[in-house]
Amino acid sequence: MLLCPYNILHKAERRKLLHAIGRCLFSSWDSPVYFSDVVLADIFTSFAQVVGDVWLSLCMLLPGHSILKPHTGVGSRWILPTVMSLPYLIRLRQCVIEYNHQGNTHRRPLYNALKYASAFPAIYLSAAQGMVVGEGGAAATWFGGSHIFRLWLLAGMVNSLYSFWWDVTNDWGLDLLRPRSEAKKSESLRSPPRRLVLPGLHSATPHILQGSSSIDVHDPEGISRSVVELSVRKRCHALGLRHSLHFPLLVYPFVIFLNLVLRLTWSMKLFSVVNVNSHAGIANFCLKMAELFRRWMWVFIRVEWEMIKKSRESHTKHRADDGIDEYELIPSATIERTPN
Secondary structure, eight states: OTTOOSSOSOHHHHHHHHHHHHHHHHOOTTSOOOHHHHHHHHHHHTTHHHHHHHHHHHHHHSTTOOSSSOOOOTTGGGHHHHHHHHHHHHHHHHHHHHHHSTTOOSSHHHHHHHHHHTHHHHHHHHHHHHHHHHTTSSTTSSSOHHHHHHHHHHHHHHHHHHHHHHIIIIISOOOTTSOHHHHHHHHHHHSOOOBOSSGGGTSSOOBOOSSSSOOBTTOHHHHHHHHHHHHHHHHHHHTTSOSOOOSOTTHHHHHHHHHHHHHHHHHHHHTTTTSTTOOOTHHHHHHHHHHHHHHHHHHHHHHHHHHHHHHHHHHHHHHHTOSSOOBOSSOHHHHHHSOO
16 A cells, blocks of 8 residues: 555655655664654554564465464574564664764763663563473573573563653653652753743833733733643642643643553563464453554654654744843742742
């Protein structure tokens, strides 16, 4: 369907998708990594098991193979985990390109690359564990089944928890899992000086508002609305979220909790799927649908945070060229802590 040459089924969108896939697979090491390509590659990591299932299906269709159980030769046992690692390898390559980019000045892409690299030990340890079980025990192996299982469990937990922390802290921009000192520091860095809520009390400027509307100092209702907005914003930040929220407040705790649960369950299922005898029918299908739902939620919050960052960058640049607006020279929190 993607390769259909006729002008049907949204040909323009299909061409854009093919170009994005091509950039993810074959982009040069000095080319920029676009946000759309990052989201596409992240979505592709949720289809790692699907890629493995496609490989198993192709193996079953080969002459001399069975549709009930794929061939499990010595060399072919390592092909399946390698195929399942390809989505993580693509995303890892993007992180390395971002880190080596000429305009990059921080190590965030490098730490992000470590997240995807942590998936490889779990996948290959799962393959090794499957080989031990398939041979009837660990007595004839140099590594021992109990040790390989514990290493696999440790690798899976490290990958799941690190990925969850990265989702909440970096991909979504929330302060829930960020140290308190670092959260205050990052908030001060990414939040430029705010416009005065009631500039009429400080200067002759009658109306000013943070954003595109205005507040009338002679309108009590307008003042009360601004105070309520500030209190809600402070309460959201106190809950470990952030100042700018575009979705209802209850959405964020729900998404955070569900993301943790589904990451743990899906990782255990993904890193054990290399044992082809571990499929459980309906339970396996439900886990796949749950992972798609988790990724669907992740995309919305991820795009929201990217939009907020771009809006702040644009707003900061616009305010730098504006010499009329008035701003706080001392943060409000500092003023509140100042003793009388």
